[in-house]
Amino acid sequence: MLAYLVRRILYALPILIGVNLLTFALFFVVNKPDDMARMHLGVKHVTPAAIERWKQEHGYDKPLFYNPASETGNAFTDTIFFTKSVRLFIFDFGNADDGRNITYDITQRMWPSLAIAIPTLLVGLLVYITFAMTLAFFRATYIDYAGVILAVVLMSISGLFYIIGGQYLVSKLLHLVPISGYATGLTAIKFLILPVLIGVIGSIGSNSRWYRTIFLEEINKDYVRTARAKGLSERVVLFKHVLKNALIPILTGIVVILPMLFMGNLILESFFGVPGLGSYTIDAIRQQDFAIVRAMVFLGSVLYIIGLILTDISYTIVDPRIRLGGS
Amino acid sequence: MKAFGPYIKLILALILIVFSAVGIAQHTDVQLKVLWTDALVYLLVIALLLFAIQAKSKEHLRGPWRHIARRRIAMSAMVVLMFYVAVGLLDSVHFRKALERQAGQTQVHYSGEVLSLLDVVATALRERQETTYSAPFATHAYTKEMLEVDGRQVRDFPRLNYGGAHLNNPEEDKLSDIVANSSIALLEALLTSAFFFYILSVVLARNRKTSVREQAIQILRFRTELPWMIMFLTFMVLLLCVFLIINLSTKYHVFGTDKVGQDVLYLALKSIRTGLVIGTLTTLIMLPFAVMLGIMAGYFRGWVDDVIQYIYTTLNSIPGVLLIAAAVLSLQVYMENHPEMFETLIDRTDMRLLFLCIILGITSWTGLCRLLRGETLKVSQVDYVEAATAFGVRHFNIMTRHILPNVMHIVLIAVVIDFSGLVLAEAVLSYIGIGVDPAMISWGNMINSARLEMARDPIVWWSLAAAFVFMFVLVLAANLFSDAVRDAFDPRVSRSQ
Numbered sequence: 001m002l003a004y005l006v007r008r009i010l011y012a013l014p015i016l017i018g019v020n021l022l023t024f025a026l027f028f029v030v031n032k033p034d035d036m037a038r039m040h041l042g043v044k045h046v047t048p049a050a051i052e053r054w055k056q057e058h059g060y061d062k063p064l065f066y067n068p069a070s071e072t073g074n075a076f077t078d079t080i081f082f083t084k085s086v087r088l089f090i091f092d093f094g095n096a097d098d099g100r101n102i103t104y105d106i107t108q109r110m111w112p113s114l115a116i117a118i119p120t121l122l123v124g125l126l127v128y129i130t131f132a133m134t135l136a137f138f139r140a141t142y143i144d145y146a147g148v149i150l151a152v153v154l155m156s157i158s159g160l161f162y163i164i165g166g167q168y169l170v171s172k173l174l175h176l177v178p179i180s181g182y183a184t185g186l187t188a189i190k191f192l193i194l195p196v197l198i199g200v201i202g203s204i205g206s207n208s209r210w211y212r213t214i215f216l217e218e219i220n221k222d223y224v225r226t227a228r229a230k231g232l233s234e235r236v237v238l239f240k241h242v243l244k245n246a247l248i249p250i251l252t253g254i255v256v257i258l259p260m261l262f263m264g265n266l267i268l269e270s271f272f273g274v275p276g277l278g279s280y281t282i283d284a285i286r287q288q289d290f291a292i293v294r295a296m297v298f299l300g301s302v303l304y305i306i307g308l309i310l311t312d313i314s315y316t317i318v319d320p321r322i323r324l325g326g327s
Numbered sequence: 328m329k330a331f332g333p334y335i336k337l338i339l340a341l342i343l344i345v346f347s348a349v350g351i352a353q354h355t356d357v358q359l360k361v362l363w364t365d366a367l368v369y370l371l372v373i374a375l376l377l378f379a380i381q382a383k384s385k386e387h388l389r390g391p392w393r394h395i396a397r398r399r400i401a402m403s404a405m406v407v408l409m410f411y412v413a414v415g416l417l418d419s420v421h422f423r424k425a426l427e428r429q430a431g432q433t434q435v436h437y438s439g440e441v442l443s444l445l446d447v448v449a450t451a452l453r454e455r456q457e458t459t460y461s462a463p464f465a466t467h468a469y470t471k472e473m474l475e476v477d478g479r480q481v482r483d484f485p486r487l488n489y490g491g492a493h494l495n496n497p498e499e500d501k502l503s504d505i506v507a508n509s510s511i512a513l514l515e516a517l518l519t520s521a522f523f524f525y526i527l528s529v530v531l532a533r534n535r536k537t538s539v540r541e542q543a544i545q546i547l548r549f550r551t552e553l554p555w556m557i558m559f560l561t562f563m564v565l566l567l568c569v570f571l572i573i574n575l576s577t578k579y580h581v582f583g584t585d586k587v588g589q590d591v592l593y594l595a596l597k598s599i600r601t602g603l604v605i606g607t608l609t610t611l612i613m614l615p616f617a618v619m620l621g622i623m624a625g626y627f628r629g630w631v632d633d634v635i636q637y638i639y640t641t642l643n644s645i646p647g648v649l650l651i652a653a654a655v656l657s658l659q660v661y662m663e664n665h666p667e668m669f670e671t672l673i674d675r676t677d678m679r680l681l682f683l684c685i686i687l688g689i690t691s692w693t694g695l696c697r698l699l700r701g702e703t704l705k706v707s708q709v710d711y712v713e714a715a716t717a718f719g720v721r722h723f724n725i726m727t728r729h730i731l732p733n734v735m736h737i738v739l740i741a742v743v744i745d746f747s748g749l750v751l752a753e754a755v756l757s758y759i760g761i762g763v764d765p766a767m768i769s770w771g772n773m774i775n776s777a778r779l780e781m782a783r784d785p786i787v788w789w790s791l792a793a794a795f796v797f798m799f800v801l802v803l804a805a806n807l808f809s810d811a812v813r814d815a816f817d818p819r820v821s822r823s824q
Contacts, residue, residue, distance in 0.1 A: 026654060152810070
């Protein structure tokens with residue numbers, strides 16, 4: 001197990017290097033730091049001196065890869081590539097354009113993101129599984145048929161509609177919860193209810209439909225037929241046998257997104273004014289703060305790879321036949 | 328020679344279309360302008376026609392399509408999709424009108440304004456611009472202005488320039504006027520659909536060699552092999568919508584007007600092309616890479632497989648939105664610093680749309696590539712592939728002749744499933760500010776600009792409603808159709824269900 005983990009982590013390194021090179025190419029090679037400075041300072045009426053000053057303030061006044069004129073004598077480390085890209089590997093994200101430390105901001109902002117993401121995940125799982133189980137119980141009847149159609153209709157509605165509609169209905173017409181904002185402690189609940197609810201409703205269609213397929217696949221297996229042949233009632237078969245076994249693909253499918261929960265939901269957070277990582281990213285994109293975008297890209301890929309490794313581990317836990325790393 | 332018959336017909340038809348287009352252009356003093364996305368749309372249409380001809384002559388391809396054609400919901404959805412496609416295609420033929428020739432001028436100068444055929448059809452919608460917001464069917468503007476009534480200055484809602492301008496007494500006459508116009512539309516729709524029904528019966532009767540009357544009864548009783556009646560009913564509903572719009576939108580603003588007074592219906596119609604282009608061109612652009620790399624990884628294995636797997640794992644590990652954001656931000660900087668490359672506004676928005684498709688393609692090819700790799704691993708173990716290898720058939724030929732046809736169903740399913748997701752993604756991306764150019768008309772931009780007006784009282788809801796409804800109908804139709812395609816082509820789903 002340990003050997004496998006070490007190998008997986010070593011295998012993740014080239015991927016992270018690849019991500020890093022790609023973002024580096026996008027941000028520094030396609031567009032020179034001069035272009036970036038001009039973009040921030042306004043394209044017209046900009047003096048070369050202003051560009052130089054902007055670059056110096058943000059640490060872009062070095063050569064890309066090789067700096068023979070370095071004062072400290074480090075021709076390779078005193079470059080943009082090293083200071084902006086390589087240092088991401090030790091999670092040193094540097095400063096944003098407004099001078100704030102990105103690493104500090106990330107550690108502060110991940111909690112509101114989790115406060116939305118974790119309840120959404122748990123409530124969502126409960127709702128989707130219940131809905132899908134109901135459809136599977138009434139399979140091949142009109143209830144199932146209508147349920148699937150409903151799921152397709154829900155899937156076809158834009159996620160923005162749920163948010164805008166929900167905000168209007170619940171906050172503006174019924175005045176049940178505030179439209180947007182955030183607070184710490186228990187008072188946060190009234191700010192969190194609506195985003196969580198909308199997050200759950202927003203993906204009810206696709207998830208329930210997917211879970212229904214998993215249930216139906218399971219229902220057609222031999223052991224279910226055996227259970228029925230033993231004379232067990234349909235209810236017992238479904239809840240005791242099918243549900244337990246169908247949970248394996250459902251839960252292992254979720255493991256991969258677990259680390260990504262830190263990243264937060266971009267749209268929800270930004271609409272509801274929650275100071276999480278999602279709205280942090282959106283604000284960075286809108287203000288064209290490349291340092292934050294680069295940091296989030298790197299963080300996102302690290303979390304994704306952790307998710308993949310966790311998925312593999314979870315497979316061995318639920319299914320002892322799978323052995324990792326050995327042949 | 329016989330095998331090429333359909334292709335020759337197609338090529339002749341295309342030549343005819345091109346010549347007539349050029350002919351029309353010469354006689355009406357317009358200059359065709361082919362945008363980049365236009366060219367790709369034409370390419371896509373030609374590819375689809377070729378694919379249809381191909382599928383017609385091969386039983387194993389015709390079977391699943393016939394299966395789809397028998398499904399009621401799928402065919403109803405297809406009629407709706409065709410409607411959208413028709414609007415999108417009309418909006419994909421661009422031209423510039425010639426300016427009036429000055430005395431002594433020999434050369435023809437063309438207007439800087441690029442129009443599409445849809446713009447011409449919807450001239451009434453496009454040109455009847457108000458000054459600001461107005462609600463659907465409103466006769467008065469949304470905001471108060473200083474007006475002069477009987478010589479006094481009064482602050483009141485002014486009458487709209489066009490919406491309900493023909494009414495003398497709007498408060499009393501409006502409802503009866505709308506009802507009257509709607510009834511005319513209903514009558515027109517009924518007459519037109521009766522005409523189409525007759526044509527349908529005649530055509531079907533000729534194919535079946537029965538009488539027209541008998542065929543009509545068969546259709547009305549849902550007894551035909553293909554669900555003609557369902558398709559016809561869908562068509563009727565759409566026709567009714569079209570006639571309602573034709574009758575009402577020339578007198579009112581059916582969906583209201585937006586901030587600068589543009590008719591929202593016009594914006595929603597123009598958005599159709601943007602949505603369709605993103606949904607289709609993205610897949611068209613990524614398809615060659617996904618198919619080539621996926622099959623190569625599965626066929627060659629070894630280091631080729633390792634490299635390709637490395638590439639898609641790397642791309643996959645970057646959260647999609649962030650990769651798109653990174654690429655679009657770089658593009659923005661590039662465009663800002665190279666304004667000389669984009670002559671007109673429409674060139675710039677078109678280029679940005681194309682780039683967005685490419686970037687979306689780069690982020691979305693990995694899933695298909697992985698599926699194809701897995702399937703190729705399986706298919707290349709099959710006897711006939713091993714036999715081909717033993718005969719010394721070249722790798723390229725084995726991949727294109729033996730493996731590709733056997734994994735085509737996966738490609739097809741992926742294409743139709745991706746479509747609706749991409750249409751929805753456009754709205755979200757435009758909201759974040761990394762979607763299409765803000766100057767381009769799209770549902771995402773409509774929603775984004777209307778969102779800020781939610782706080783106003785009375786609420787400005789019509790822009791949002793129009794964008795959501797148009798998007799919903801398209802995505803729902805696409806989802807229902809793609810379900811049928813998946814059922815028909817996925818070998819794991821048994822056909823009997």
